[in-house]
Amino acid sequence: MNTIEQFNEHVMPTYGRIDLVMDSGSGQTAVDESGREYIDFGSGIGTNSLGYCDEDWVNAVCEQAHRIQHTSNYYYTKVQADFAQRLCEATGYDKMFFGNSGAEANECAIKLARKYSFDKYGKDAERNIIITLVNSFHGRTLATLSATGQDVFHNYFFPFVDGFVNVIANDIDDLMDKLNTLDNKVCAVMFEFVQGEGGVIPLEQSFVNTIVAECAKRDILTIADEVQTGVGRTGKLLASEHFNVKPDITTLAKGLAGGVPIGVCLANKKCSGVLGKGTHGSTFGGNPISCAGGNAVLNKVTNPEFLAEVTKKGEYFRAKLAEIPEVEGVDGLGLMLGVRLKTKKAADILQKCFENGLLILTAKEKLRFLPPLNISYEQIDNGMEILRKVLEA
Numbered sequence: 064m065n066t067i068e069q070f071n072e073h074v075m076p077t078y079g080r081i082d083l084v085m086d087s088g089s090g091q092t093a094v095d096e097s098g099r100e101y102i103d104f105g106s107g108i109g110t111n112s113l114g115y116c117d118e119d120w121v122n123a124v125c126e127q128a129h130r131i132q133h134t135s136n137y138y139y140t141k142v143q144a145d146f147a148q149r150l151c152e153a154t155g156y157d158k159m160f161f162g163n164s165g166a167e168a169n170e171c172a173i174k175l176a177r178k179y180s181f182d183k184y185g186k187d188a189e190r191n192i193i194i195t196l197v198n199s200f201h202g203r204t205l206a207t208l209s210a211t212g213q214d215v216f217h218n219y220f221f222p223f224v225d226g227f228v229n230v231i232a233n234d235i236d237d238l239m240d241k242l243n244t245l246d247n248k249v250c251a252v253m254f255e256f257v258q259g260e261g262g263v264i265p266l267e268q269s270f271v272n273t274i275v276a277e278c279a280k281r282d283i284l285t286i287a288d289e290v291q292t293g294v295g296r297t298g299k300l301l302a303s304e305h306f307n308v309k310p311d312i313t314t315l316a317k318g319l320a321g322g323v324p325i326g327v328c329l330a331n332k333k334c335s336g337v338l339g340k341g342t343h344g345s346t347f348g349g350n351p352i353s354c355a356g357g358n359a360v361l362n363k364v365t366n367p368e369f370l371a372e373v374t375k376k377g378e379y380f381r382a383k384l385a386e387i388p389e390v391e392g393v394d395g396l397g398l399m400l401g402v403r404l405k406t407k408k409a410a411d412i413l414q415k416c417f418e419n420g421l422l423i424l425t426a427k428e429k430l431r432f433l434p435p436l437n438i439s440y441e442q443i444d445n446g447m448e449i450l451r452k453v454l455e456a
C-alpha cells in the first residue's frame with residue numbers, strides 16, 4: 064500500500080487533494096517522496112510565510128520544544144508574553160486572545176462583539192447581528208461558516224448559527240440599507256480587506272471608509288479578518304494600513320507562526336476588556352512552540368525593509384504575468400495575487416503546473432499565488448517560466 068492509499072484508507076475524504084506526497088522542503092522548494100522538487104507559489108495557503116524550514120525559524124521552534132512544549136493556560140510562559148507584547152506593539156492593538164486557527168480567531172471576534180453589545184445594551188436589546196460580506200470566507204466552524212457569505216457553504220449542517228446578515232462587497236447603498244433597516248440590532252461588521260477564498264477581490268477605499276465611519280457613529284464594532292491578508296502578506300504588516308483605518312478587532316492566523324498552528328484575535332482599548340475570566344478559552348491556544356515560531360516570523364516581518372521587498376516582489380510578479388498573453392489581469396495586493404485567465408480553466412492549469420514542478424493555488428475561477436514572503440527573484444523567474452509554458456501550451 065503506498066502513502067496515498069494508506070492515507071485514504073484512514074482519513075475522511077474532506078479535501079480534493081493533488082497526488083503529491085510531500086517529504087521535505089527548503090526555502091521555496093518542496094520535495095516529494097521520490098526526491099522530485101517543486102517550486103511552491105502557494106506556501107501551504109499562505110502559511111509557510113518564511114518558506115520551508117527557514118533556519119532561524121527552525122532554531123526557534125526546536126529550542127522551544129527542547130525547553131517546554133505545553134503548559135496549559137493555568138500558567139504563564141515568557142515566550143507567550145514576549146510574543147503577545149511584540150504583536151500588540153507592532154500592530155497597535157491593546158490586547159489579544161490566543162487560539163490555533165483562523166476559524167478560532169474569528170470565533171473569538173464574534174463572541175467578543177456580541178458580548179460587547181450584551182454588556183453595554185443588555186440582553187433584551189438583542190443587539191447581536193453581525194454584518195458580513197457576500198463572497199467572504201471566515202472558517203469552517205458552525206459560527207464562522209454561518210458568517211461566511213457564500214451559499215455553497217450553507218448546506219447539510221442545519222441549523223446554522225443565527226444572526227449573520229450579508230451585504231454585497233463594495234456596495235455602499237446595500238451597506239447603508241442594511242444598517243438602517245437593522246438599526247440597533249447590529250453589534251459588528253466583519254470583512255476581509257482582500258477577499259481571499261472568494262477570488263482575491265480587494266475592497267474599495269470608499270466602502271471601507273463608509274464601514275468605519277458608520278460603525279463608529281453607531282457604536283458597532285469593526286472586525287477585520289486578516290487571517291489571509293495579515294502578517295506582511297500584502298507588503299504591510301496589516302492590510303488595514305493600505306486603507307489607513309484601524310478596525311476595533313483584527314484576527315490573524317495562517318502565516319503568523321510560519322507553519323505551526325496559531326490564531327489570534329487582537330482588540331483595541333474600546334473592547335479589549337470584554338472577554339473576562341471564564342468567557343473564552345482554548346487548550347492549545349498560546350502554545351509555546353507556536354509562540355516561538357511567531358517570534359521568529361515577527362523578527363522578519365516587522366522589518367520595514369523586508370516588507371518593502373514583499374511589495375517589490377509583488378510588482379515583479381505582476382510585470383512577469385503581464386508578459387503572458389493568456390493573462391487577462393491580476394488582482395490583489397503585495398504577494399497575494401489572483402490571476403484572471405482569458406480562455407483557460409484555473410483548475411486545469413493548477414494540475415498542469417503541478418505535473419511540471421510548480422505548485423500554485425486557485426480561488427474561484429482565478430489562479431492564486433501566495434508564495435513565501437522571502438521568495439527569491441530567481442525562484443520567481445523559474446516558477447514563472449513553468450507557468451508561461453503551461454499557459455502557452
Ligand SMILES: Cc1ncc(COP(=O)(O)O)c(C=O)c1O
Pocket residue numbers: 163164165166167169200201202203255259260288289290291292316317
Ligand atoms: C480570510 C480567512 N478567514 C478564516 C479562514 C479560516 O482559517 P483556518 O482554516 O485556519 O481556520 C481562512 C482560511 O482560508 C481565511 O482565508
